[in-house]
Amino acid sequence: MSKILIAVHGHEPRGWMDQAVRALPPGATTIKILVVLDAPAAAFTSLLPAARRRFAAARRQWRQLAEAQIEPSIAALAGALPAPSDIETILIGDGDAGRAIVRVAREWRADLVVVGRDTRGRFARFLLAATHQQVADGAPCAVCVTPGDGRSPAAMPFGGRRITGGWPAAMGDA
Numbered sequence: 001m002s003k004i005l006i007a008v009h010g011h012e013p014r015g016w017m018d019q020a021v022r023a024l025p026p027g028a029t030t031i032k033i034l035v036v037l038d039a040p041a042a043a044f045t046s047l048l049p050a051a052r053r054r055f056a057a058a059r060r061q062w063r064q065l066a067e068a069q070i071e072p073s074i075a076a077l078a079g080a081l082p083a084p085s086d087i088e089t090i091l092i093g094d095g096d097a098g099r100a101i102v103r104v105a106r107e108w109r110a111d112l113v114v115v116g117r118d119t120r121g122r123f124a125r126f127l128l129a130a131t132h133q134q135v136a137d138g139a140p141c142a143v144c145v146t147p148g149d150g151r152s153p154a155a156m157p158f159g160g161r162r163i164t165g166g167w168p169a170a171m172g173d174a
Contacts, residue, residue: 002029002030002111003029003030003032003108003109003110003111003112004024004025004030004031004032004110004111004112004113004114005031005032005034005101005104005105005108005110005112005113005114006020006031006032006033006034006077006081006085006113006114006115007034007036007097007101007104007105007113007114007115007135008033008034008035008036008070008073008074008077008116009036009038009097009098009101009115009116009118009131010036010037010038010070010097011097011116011118011119011131012116012117012118012119012146013116013117013119013147016116016117016146016147017073017076017077017080017116018080019146019147020077020114020116020144020146021077021080021081021082023114023144023146024081024082024114025112029083030083031081031083031084031085031086032085032086032087032088032108032110033074033077033078033085033086033087033088034088034089034090034101034104035067035070035074035087035088035089035090036090036092036097036100036101037063037066037067037070037089037090037091037092038091038092038093038095038097039059039062039063039066039091039092039093063091067089074087088104090104096134097131097134098129098130098131098132098133098134098135098138099134099138101113101115101131101134101135101139102134102135102138102139102140105135105139105140105141106139106140110139110141111141111142112141112142112143112144113135113139113141113142113143113144114143114144114146115131115132115135115143115144115145115146116132116145116146117130117132117145117146117147118130118131118132118133132145
């Protein structure tokens with residue numbers, strides 16, 4: 001496994017980063033951290049240029065605030081990884097982080113996607129589907145879901161069949 005994508009969607013449980021680092025296979029050569037910032041907003045319909053500028057400025061401020069809030073966590077994650085990593089941040093507005101993660105995994109041709117379990121409430125997961133489930137169902141590669149609550153991560157190779165247990169035994173040696 002040479003290309004590993006660690007996806008941060010903003011709804012991960014506490015402790016998921018430690019599990020993500022432990023779940024990495026030995027010999028990982030290329031690691032990319034994907035930060036998905038979700039800025040859901042109603043469609044903007046004003047024709048006035050001043051209103052459009054204010055709306056755009058508000059979205060820029062929201063993105064800066066979201067990046068500033070998540071930056072310490074991402075820096076800690078990058079520092080804990082065994083290999084240097086690239087960090088990519090994307091902004092979505094439709095609340096569908098799972099689809100964005102799958103798209104990036106497909107474009108980057110990742111061998112493994114590591115994602116934290118979605119901790120949103122049942123109603124939110126009903127409306128938009130759980131991010132980790134969307135990734136497990138749509139990713140073109142193996143997916144490791146970190147539960148973040150002390151349980152062992154679940155690896156989901158092609159086909160979505162769940163395998164639990166330690167790393168190289170579950171997925172094979174790297």
